[in-house]
Amino acid sequence: MNSQSDASANPQDVSETLPIEQVDLRREFNEVGIGEVLDQLDRELVGLKPVKTRIREIASLLLIERIRKRMGLAAEVPTLHMSFTGNPGTGKTTVALRIASILHKLGFVRRGQVISVTRDELVGQYIGHTAPKTKEILKKAMGGVLFIDEAYYLHRPDNERDYGQEAIEMLLQVMESQREDLVVILAGYGDQMDKFFASNPGFRSRIAHHIDFPDYSDDELLAIAELMLRDMNYRFRSDARDAFVRYIHLRKMQPLFANARSIRNALDRMRLRQANRLVADLDRVLTADDIMSLEASDVLASRVFAKTAIT
């Protein structure tokens, strides 16, 4: 090692004063291993075009920022706080976890852990309880990502003495002063988050990336369902798939539709029905195929088709 470092000592000294001039972008890209994270994002998350575009943009910016730093083109640490808005079940939490690993790979957060909290864990129940609680969470999240789900609950406009305000102030302070230690991601439903930001303008301006999660189309929901089934080692028989397409169409028109979450619940209920159907006939010899397949009757037994109640 010594002889090598002796040989390269001179160029190294030069690079101290004269930063590198050229960078092989592809090598840099591969080195960071960010390509595979983005590919995984593409593969495992169905739809979400605007979200993926934005994440790509952020990832590119961070990559360039890394190179700029090495070239000695000093710049402020980019603000990475984000807000995810969108309807229930559109994948906000899932994407937050991915973002953490992207930021970690690029070296913009040191540990890459995600601390996921809601109002309960930040806001206390009596005077003087909130600050230690919030601080505790902030300390745990240092070096990683703090994901605040349902962030709009932090602010209760109807009660001006609500302790949530205290938590908000602490968050704002840390978001500003320890930008290189912590990335905060807020998530919540669109209209409520708008109200939340309207009453806390400081929050809005401290967050650089506002990402809106669109609802899924019918095709995307079907793709999600098949992806989920594959993970659970199930599959649709072809008539079952047709029935499920109709199911999605009908379910979407009913109230309280929660996108991918509703699909997951529907699949869980289908698994119940399938198990029940198989158990009903005890004298049968089952094959692996029988156990893995969902039939049309498992789908059609859903109350959605009866148009009576909400499932």
Add this chain to the structure above:
Amino acid sequence: MRITQGCFSFLPDLTDEQISLQVQYALDKGWAVNIEFTDDPHPRNSFWEMWGLPMFDLSDAAGVLMELNECRKVYGDRYIRMSAFDSTHGWESIRISFIVNRPKNEPGFRLERQELAGRSLRYTTKSYAVDRPEGLRYGGK
């Protein structure tokens, strides 16, 4: 007289960067880091006051440094030390402890002699600082 207690006490005072490396080492081992302070520097004073609770479940030293800076704001004129507690079975005790903050002026100790019957003597050390009441010992108001 410079107090030397715990690890690294014969080295120059650690910088914040060095402190956070030590803290990170402790966190990576799964130890809980504590911040303690006192203005009674006697070596047998093992019960320092705690700044907040022991910090379990942290993954990055930045959180500890945040607390330390806050503690310095309030008790910057006293001794502050960090200790890391190992909760694994069989250890269940402090694994490392080092001073991270000290008063600007450390007056040191005097030797006190107590004369007993038959010309025998009893010795004790006493810090000059503790002549003043608690809280006022190192230029506090």
